[in-house]
Structures are given as structure tokens and as C-alpha cells.
Amino acid sequence: MTTEQVRLRAPRHQVSRKSITLWTLHAVIGWTVVLVPQLVVLLFVDSPPPWQLTAAVVTGVLAVAHTVVMPRWRFRVHRWEATPVAVYTLTGWLSQEWRIAPVSRIQTVDTKRGPLQQLLGLSTVTVTTASAAGPVQIEGLDHESAVRLADELTTTTDATPGDAT
Amino acid sequence: MTAPEFPSAPELVEASPALEWHRLDLRMLVVRPLNELLGLVPVLVGLIVLGGGDKWRIGMSVGVIVLVVLFGLLSWFTTRYRITDEQVELHTGLLVRKRLAVPRERIRTVDLTAKLGHRLFGLSAIRVGTGQHEKAGENGGVTLDAVSSQEAERLRQLLLDRARVVVVSTDADAPPHEASKPLAKLDPKWLRFAPLTLSGLVAVGGTFGVLMNYAQELDLRRSAFSGLHDVVEWVTNAPLALTIAVLLGVVLVLAVIASLLVYVVQFWGYRLTREADGTLRVRRGLLTTRSVSVDEDRLRGVEVQEPLLLRLGRGARTTAVATGLGTKGESSLLLPPAPVAEAHRVAHEVLRESESPTGSTLRRHPLVALRRRVVRAVLPVLLLAGVLAYFAPAWAWQAALALLPFAVLMGWDRYRALGHALTDRYLVTRSGSALRETVALQRGGIIGWRVSRSFFQRRAGLATVSATTAAGDGVYHVIDVDEETGLLLADAAVPDLLRPFLERVDRPS
Known part of the structure; x- marks a missing residue:
């Protein structure tokens, strides 16, 4: 005996596999900032209190777990799709968020590359609407697909009348 | 890249010098x-x-x-x-x-x-x-x-x-133009809601701060306030409990008086009218008069706000959800603290509806949501107690634990606030305990959706469905709704937007 349940389907496209490297780098940088001061204290201060060693070990274990698990988990979750009607994304890992923005309400389409992203040949496409609550972002596309997507979206928004509020 | 369909900004024309400055x-x-x-x-x-x-x-x-x-x-x-x-x-x-x-x-x-x-x-x-x-x-x-x-x-x-x-x-x-039509005006009886706002307490606190500042600047010892010495003497000699009780009493009385004053100063002569040119106009103020006109075509909905104290006294205020106006600012205010029935009446008058969408019967959220609300209210208290137990004397964490029943109550109240409804033209959603907000958002004003599910929400089968809009706060949430109910709600509210992304799956029952 089964019943039917309605749910959101996954968006069609995965992001570039290189995103795993990008997220790993982000995690490594973040945790280094937290770990290095602790290690400095441990190594250069005479007889540090015992809880400091515990804190450093806990931070280290968390850092390794997060750096290994988060990028892969994210890669399995992150997906996007652009239809003539709407832009549809799924992001996150522990917390996940689906965002849908109708093409008729799009105000701007931007592509952006941070320094790490440039190194890996990745781009972020940002789609803003008139809402003050923030844009729809597609992270981790390779350069060509990002440019192609931005062009497509711009062409479709051109074809839709209205002032998008 | 800008989407050129959005009307491009008119050029800065410095022409027509004939027009005088x-x-x-x-x-x-x-x-x-x-x-x-x-x-x-x-x-x-x-x-x-x-x-x-x-x-x-x-x-x-x-x-x-x-x-x-x-x-x-x-x-x-x-x-x-x-x-x-x-x-x-x-x-x-x-x-x-x-x-x-x-x-x-x-x-x-x-x-x-x-x-x-x-x-x-x-x-x-x-x-x-x-x-x-x-x-x-x-x-x-x-x-x-x-x-x-x-x-x-x-x-x-x-x-x-x-x-x-x-x-x-x-x-x-x-609709054809009509003459200016009054929608609401101040009823002196509403003054009873003034003490239920925090404005009085804020005013007293502010005045006290300023006074203390001057008192220090002006060197009180040689000032004319000889009576103050008696007061100080009495305070230092009386038992502590009595001092605190008297102090609280004095603050309370002052706060009530101040809140009445603030209410009168801010809202005296309050009138809400619909002008012939299709704008909503709020006029108010005793000393400083304000008149705010909002283009009705920019109105995307209304919000009925019930801060905790005001809610206990069955009062509420109404604000406009309009593009170009935040809901927290003063200019979006449509109705000052007034009876809750009046708040809903103003809401539907403003929206030109026969019944108030903000007053419609709301669909409750599943009981699992209650667990989430209570856990989220209780956890910070437990954390605080834990930290205090480690770093502070014993009475501190015991005092923190005494807050626990209040936290549970707050969680329960937050759950009671949760609800949503869909009317012909509006999506209605309600949430909040300290500030309960009921929003009626025009379905046509919704310009996108967000569905977020945290780890624990996924385990509980819940989701937070949020409608984004160009007006007011920019996004309005339906918190902790059953996932399927929430998706069907979003699908029904804005036809054809969500439909292509929904799928039906079998689930064992």
C-alpha cells in the first residue's frame, strides 16, 4: 500500500566537479585561521593549561571532518536549472535551500569570478530580482557554461515585458 | 548586465530653461x-x-x-x-x-x-x-x-x-476617481493601549540617562535639589526589598504617563483617508504633524502587528506592505495601536476587500513544529545554565534554570502563532511571539520562492516556505509547515511557477 507525495524534484544540472576543490580550499583556509593561533600558543607558551590542548585537538578533528565531508556532501546537493520560465537552484548541505525566481521578474544577471575561482576556471552567476531578500546564485559553473547561461537569461528576460516588481 | 526590459533610467535632462527655479x-x-x-x-x-x-x-x-x-x-x-x-x-x-x-x-x-x-x-x-x-x-x-x-x-x-x-x-x-474617503480616525479610547507599548519605558529610560548625564556635568552637590538628599538618605536606610518595590512602582507610573504622552504626541489627529488620486494618506501628530501618502498601486499587502503586551490587551497596529517602504519604519504605519478588530478592519478597507484577509481562519502547522519551537526556545537557556554552572557561582545557573518554564511557554506561544491561509487574492502567514506578525501578501506581488529545510526539518518532514516580494521586508516566511502542504500552498498561490519543478513519488504508508 503506497500513497503519493508531492515534493520538489532535483534541478537538472550538477555544478562542475572542480567545485569540490574550491570548497575544500575554502574550508582549509577557514580552519587554518582558527587553528594556527591555537598551535602557536601550544608551541610557544610554557606549560599551557590542559584545556587548551583539548580545544586544539577538538578543533583539529572537527576541521578534518568538515574539510573531508562538507565539499563532497555539497557537491551531491548543489544543482541548478534554467527554463524559459524560471531559474531554479538547490544549495546547501546540512541545511538545504531551493530557490525559484521567475524569468519575468529578473532584473540583473551577473557573472563573477573570485581569485580561487579563476585559478580553477569557475564562475558564479548571480540573478537578482526586485526583492530585497537577496539574489539567486549559481556557484561553481565552468566559464563557458556561465557565460552561455548569462546570455540565455538576458535574452529571455529581454523578451518579457513588465517592470518586474 | 542589466535586463533592458526594465525601463531604463530617463536621462538627466537639463533642458527647458524656461521653467523657473x-x-x-x-x-x-x-x-x-x-x-x-x-x-x-x-x-x-x-x-x-x-x-x-x-x-x-x-x-x-x-x-x-x-x-x-x-x-x-x-x-x-x-x-x-x-x-x-x-x-x-x-x-x-x-x-x-x-x-x-x-x-x-x-x-x-x-x-x-x-x-x-x-x-x-x-x-x-x-x-x-x-x-x-x-x-x-x-x-x-x-x-x-x-x-x-x-x-x-x-x-x-x-x-x-x-x-x-x-x-x-x-x-x-x-476604479473611477472619487472624493477623499475617510477609512479610520483616532478614537480617544485607544489611549488605553498606550501603556502596552514599550515607548513609555524607552522615554523614561532615555530621559533618565540624559538627566544623569547633566547631573554629573552640573555637580549636584551644590545644586538646589536639597530634597534629593532626603531621598538618597531614605533609600540607603530602608530595607532593600522595599526600595526595589518603590523603585519599580515609580518607574511603572512614570512609564505609563510617558507612554500616554508619547501616544498623544505621535498620533493625535490621526486620520487615514483614501484620496481622490488613489493614494492612501495617513495624517497624525500633535506637535510635529506628519502626512504620509502611499501610491495605492504600490501596495502589495498589509501586516497586522501584535507585540506581546499589546496582544495581551487585545490590541494591534497595522502597517502597509508597499514597494519602497520597509515595514519597520514609521512611514509604513497605517494604524497606531488600536483594538485588534479595528486593525483587521483597516486592513481590509485599505485592500478594498469585503473581508479582512489578515483575519481569515489560518491553517495550523503540524505538531512536530511545536517540538521544534520548544526545543529552539529551551536550548539557549540550557546552554546558558551550563556555561554559568562552569564559570559562575551556583545561584547563577539555578536562576537560569528558573527561566525554563518561560522558555517552554514562549515556544508554545510561537507554535500557536504559526499558521497560513490562501484567499482569492492573498497569501496570509502568521508567526512570532514577542512580535506576532500576520501578513497578507498579494499573490500577484510574489516574485519568487524559497524552500529551506535544515537537517532537523528534513527529519521532521517540515519546511520553511518563503515568498519573496519587492515590497516591505522583501521576503515573508511560512515557518515549519508540513513539506507537502507548503509546496502545494506555493503552487496554488502563484500558478505555473512551481509546477514544473514538482514531482510525485510513492511513499510507503
């Missing part, structure tokens, strides 16, 4: 320093009466006053405005020349404010707001401070009517 009203020269002085009166009195003729200080104050007057003169000489067919232009500034131009078709709100000084001389300041979200400290519109009240009223009608005409041309079956 206006200066601000000359009386402003007197009014602006006067307003500044009115604000400084307590300080001046303090300085002259209690300052004991400290020449240096009096000299300083005189210097400040001279500077204020000079500044006023300068800004009068350097400020000019004119209204062309396309835009409102303002030139201002001496060292930094500013040229502001606001396209008339982008004007969404016109605020008239007259402080006491303005009113003595029959002047008003007029602020023209565009549909932009105005960030703190960044003025998206143009302010003319000040012009004569007649000129202000003329400008208000002129500017809003233009906005209206542009919109009407795209909407053939707009």
Missing part, C-alpha cells in the same frame, strides 16, 4: 534655527540656571547657535528646486554641489512633515520617495525643507497625480 520658503531661515533651538531648550535652561554662569560654556552655546543660523542662511542661498514634466530637480550645497533628479514616474511616496517651528510659520518639509529600498543613512528621494504648507500640498497632489496617471494608462478598468 524655485527657492525654499524664506521663512525657513527663521524656522530651521528655531527648530534646532526648541530641541536645545532643556540644555540651555540647564546651562543658564544650573551652570552657575560658566562663561566658557555659555560662549560655546552661543557659538553653536550662530553657526546653526549661518548654516541655515547658506543652505537657503544654495538650494533651488524645480519640477519639470519629467522629473523633480534639486540643486543644493555650497562646497559640495549636489544635483538630484528624481523621475516623476518613479515617485511612490510623498511625506509632509511639519515640526513645531514649521507650524508656527505655516511651513512643511516635503520628502519625495522613490520605489527604491532606502538603506539607513542613504536617502533615496529628495527632501525640500521647507516650503509653505499650501505649496507642499500643491506639490503632493501634483507629484502623486503624475505617478497615478502613468499607471492608469496601462490599466483601463481602474
